[in-house]
Amino acid sequence: MTDSTRFNLPARLLHWSMAALILTMLLIGVAMVTSLADYHALVALHRPLGLLILLLAVLRLANRWRRPPPPLPRDLPVWQRRAAHASHIVLYGLMLAMPLVGWAMLSAARYPVTLVGPFVLPPILPQSPMVYAWLRELHTVLAYGLFATILAHIGAALLHALIRRDGVFASMAFRSGVRSPATPRTGT
Amino acid sequence: MTLLHHLTGAPPGMTTRALMLRLAGIGAVLAGTAGAFTYAGGWLAPDALTSARVVDRFEQVNGPHPGFRRNHAKGLCVAGTFASNGAGARLSKASVFSAGRVTPVEGRVALAGGQPYAADAAATVRSLALRFRLPEGEEWRTGMNNIPVFPVRTPEAFYEQLLAAKPDPATGKPDPERLKAFFALHPESAKAAALIKARTITAGFADSTFRSLNAFRFVASDGRTTPVRWAFVPERRPEPGSFAQEAQADKNALFDTLAAELRQEPRHWHLVVTLGQASDATDDATLPWPSDRDSVHVGTLTLTGAAPEDAGPCRDINFDPLVLPDGIAPSDDPLLSARSAAYARSFTRRAGEEKMPSAVAGTSPNGASL
Numbered sequence: 409m410t411d412s413t414r415f416n417l418p419a420r421l422l423h424w425s426m427a428a429l430i431l432t433m434l435l436i437g438v439a440m441v442t443s444l445a446d447y448h449a450l451v452a453l454h455r456p457l458g459l460l461i462l463l464l465a466v467l468r469l470a471n472r473w474r475r476p477p478p479p480l481p482r483d484l485p486v487w488q489r490r491a492a493h494a495s496h497i498v499l500y501g502l503m504l505a506m507p508l509v510g511w512a513m514l515s516a517a518r519y520p521v522t523l524v525g526p527f528v529l530p531p532i533l534p535q536s537p538m539v540y541a542w543l544r545e546l547h548t549v550l551a552y553g554l555f556a557t558i559l560a561h562i563g564a565a566l567l568h569a570l571i572r573r574d575g576v577f578a579s580m581a582f583r584s585g586v587r588s589p590a591t592p593r594t595g596t
Numbered sequence: 597m598t599l600l601h602h603l604t605g606a607p608p609g610m611t612t613r614a615l616m617l618r619l620a621g622i623g624a625v626l627a628g629t630a631g632a633f634t635y636a637g638g639w640l641a642p643d644a645l646t647s648a649r650v651v652d653r654f655e656q657v658n659g660p661h662p663g664f665r666r667n668h669a670k671g672l673c674v675a676g677t678f679a680s681n682g683a684g685a686r687l688s689k690a691s692v693f694s695a696g697r698v699t700p701v702e703g704r705v706a707l708a709g710g711q712p713y714a715a716d717a718a719a720t721v722r723s724l725a726l727r728f729r730l731p732e733g734e735e736w737r738t739g740m741n742n743i744p745v746f747p748v749r750t751p752e753a754f755y756e757q758l759l760a761a762k763p764d765p766a767t768g769k770p771d772p773e774r775l776k777a778f779f780a781l782h783p784e785s786a787k788a789a790a791l792i793k794a795r796t797i798t799a800g801f802a803d804s805t806f807r808s809l810n811a812f813r814f815v816a817s818d819g820r821t822t823p824v825r826w827a828f829v830p831e832r833r834p835e836p837g838s839f840a841q842e843a844q845a846d847k848n849a850l851f852d853t854l855a856a857e858l859r860q861e862p863r864h865w866h867l868v869v870t871l872g873q874a875s876d877a878t879d880d881a882t883l884p885w886p887s888d889r890d891s892v893h894v895g896t897l898t899l900t901g902a903a904p905e906d907a908g909p910c911r912d913i914n915f916d917p918l919v920l921p922d923g924i925a926p927s928d929d930p931l932l933s934a935r936s937a938a939y940a941r942s943f944t945r946r947a948g949e950e951k952m953p954s955a956v957a958g959t960s961p962n963g964a965s966l
Contacts, residue, residue: 431629438637442646444751445930447937448918485605517947518913520735526922528733537912541948555633559626566622571615572605 414579416475422468423580426461430503433457434555441548455510456523462507469500481574492564495557502554508532509550513543645752647937651945653755657762658710662949666942668723668739670714671706672851672956673908676862676899678728684869684894687822688814690923692728692736693894701897702727704910705801705854708741713955716850718797724806724828725915726897737919739935740806740828744795745788746881751934753782788882798834801854802863805829810917810935811878811927814869823872823927825885828865828897851956855902865897878927905954914943 415423433454440450480489514521515531517540522528533539569577598612606615638644654666661669682695692699707714708721721741728736748754760778761770779786798804807827814822846852857863870891877883905911918926918936926932 435632435636438633442638442644442648444645444647444650444934444937446933447647447940448926448933451936483605488605517943519916520733520919522734522919526732526734530733535912537947541944544944544947559629562629563622563626566625567604570618570622571610573607574605 413478413575415477416471418471419468419475419477420580420582422464422471424582426464426468426503429457429461429464430554431558433461433506434551434558437551452522455514455521458507458510459523459529461503462511465500465503465507468503478579481572481576484574488564495561495564498553498557499561502550502557506547506550506554509543509547513540513547516540516543645755647934647941650751650755650758650934650938651941653758654710654942657758661710661712663946663951664712665706665710665946667710668704668706668708668725669710669712670851670955671704671723671905671910672855672954673903673905673910674703674705674854674858674899675901675903675909676701676703676897678726678867678895678897680895681893683892684814684867687816687824687869687871687892687894688923689817690736690814690921691730691734692921693923699728699730701729701899702909702913703899704905704913704915705851705902707850712952715847722801722804722806722850724801724804725910727910727913727915727919728921730921734921735919736921736924737913737915737917738808738826739915739917740808740826742795742798742804742806743792743809744807745791745884746809746931747785747788747792748782748931749784749880749882750930751938753785754931754934756781757785784880784882791884796834798830800850800857802857803830803832803834806865808917809881810929810932811872811876811881812920812932813878813925813927815923815925821925823876823878824869825872826867826869829868831864831866831896848956851902858899858902862898862900865899866893867895867897868893879929881929881931904957906951911951911954912947914939916940916943 414420436450436454436457440447440454443450480492484492511521511529512533515533516536518531518535520528521531565577565580568574598615600606600612600615600619601608601610604615604619634640638646651666658666658669665671678692678699678701680693680695680697680699682693684690684693685695687693691697703724703726706723706725707716708723714720721743723739723741725739726737730736748757757778760774763769764771779789805827808825811823811825814824816822868891870885870889872878872885872889876885876889903909916936916939918932920926
């Protein structure tokens with residue numbers, strides 16, 4: 409049965425697994441750049457997780473293209489509609505860009521991009537210390553940008569879930585029928 | 597219906613109190629998430645030692661030398677091959693140890709310290725860094741020194757020692773009181789310093805033995821792991837003593853001599869892997885392992901040429917000791933992860949800086965060119 413008010417199951421599975429992965433990645437990333445004792449273990453985790461996120465983001469875009477998301481509520485103010493649209497472009501863009509910038513910067517620095525055991529990704533850029541330095545800085549700036557966008561996304565999602573209660577949050581949730589527009593709640 | 601209802605899009609039936617509570621809840625979730633990020637990034641522990649602070653201290657002690665490594669700043673690129681004799685294959689599944697395998701190697705010889713233009717001195721610690729390029733993109737990088745043990749056990753002690761051993765501008769030597777205070781706090785470093793001071797200093801790079809100092813683990817194809825330390829031991833017998841006179845004429849005599857020797861003929865080192873036993877410390881690089889431990893000669897490094905850093909392949913490589921192939925793994929030595937972190941920080945800083953030519957041209961002062 410298809411339900412045009414909700415994301416399809418693959419979209420919801422991808423959303424929540426990637427939410428956990430990306431938040432974990434941001435915490436690993438910000439921790440590893442200052443840590444001495446755990447630096448190596450965190451970097452060793454950061455590389456394969458980054459590739460996993462890149463692959464999942466491609467899957468997610470393909471699924472989104474095949475099954476477009478449900479429409480936003482009609483009574484949503486125009487600025488919020490625009491903000492939602494723009495923030496999703498940023499989120500998808502960074503989901504793809506962060507791993508690619510990471511891979512490219514390690515390539516430019518001629519670090520082997522080791523994943524697990526003997527598996528190493530090939531370089532995607534020629535060796536260049538200056539390009540590395542620039543991409544390394546970009547990786548940080550984009551990571552802070554991604555974290556800020558995710559905070560805004562969480563805040564907006566909770567506003568929809570707890571205050572507006574307009575079905576937007578429910579469209580991504582696993583429990584069906586909760587707080588969807590078809591089941592009006594308190595005192596409308 | 598309040599302004600707050602209007603702003604948040606809350607249904608009119610929601611009481612202001614309920615709305616405020618929910619807003620506070622949302623704020624708490626966001627604050628918690630931001631707090632976790634802040635905590636993970638170390639902003640709540642500004643006194644913790646970080647890779648940035650370690651590299652800052654190098655810059656503080658040595659002064660600014662943009663474009664150069666913050667440690668082992670003065671160096672020369674070398675190149676050659678490593679030929680495995682197969683004896684290491686039972687200890688490690690890394691393909692570099694397969695019988696008959698010849699692996700191309702790029703490397704760098706250098707002097708410890710953050711002064712890229714310092715004159716060569718016999719007692720300065722010499723280093724050899726190597727990058728083995730294995731098939732399928734795997735690499736093994738290692739940075740080794742010509743000393744028997746490492747002077748400190750932890751990254752924190754390393755950080756303190758950098759400052760304690762900083763030369764006093766008045767005397768050009770470290771303040772003895774400060775060094776005494778450091779050794780009093782770190783008796784393991786006092787013992788290590790005695791071993792380092794007592795080492796035999798050979799004539800040059802070509803007859804120096806370079807040691808991993810930190811322990812690693814070799815992982816065999818059946819999963820068995822062996823704690824190891826390794827050393828590159830020169831094939832030719834060391835010739836002590838001839839360095840001091842040459843130093844008068846040429847500030848880069850150690851490097852220029854090696855470059856001249858490599859122009860004449862290749863130089864060979866045996867890779868000797870010492871096998872640790874359960875009682876041997878793998879987390880304390882200041883402690884030597886007992887001298888009766890088994891060791892295995894697993895292959896021969898042949899260096900065939902040298903090139904100055906600005907023309908060679910080594911300047912823009914970070915010889916991170918934890919770039920390891922499958923089959924070599926880190927030990928529990930706390931210095932390893934810290935070295936990896938500090939090298940990465942130093943590399944990132946210099947990568948973005950304008951590069952100056954190295955003091956070492958690899959030519960002798962009478963003008964013979966490479």
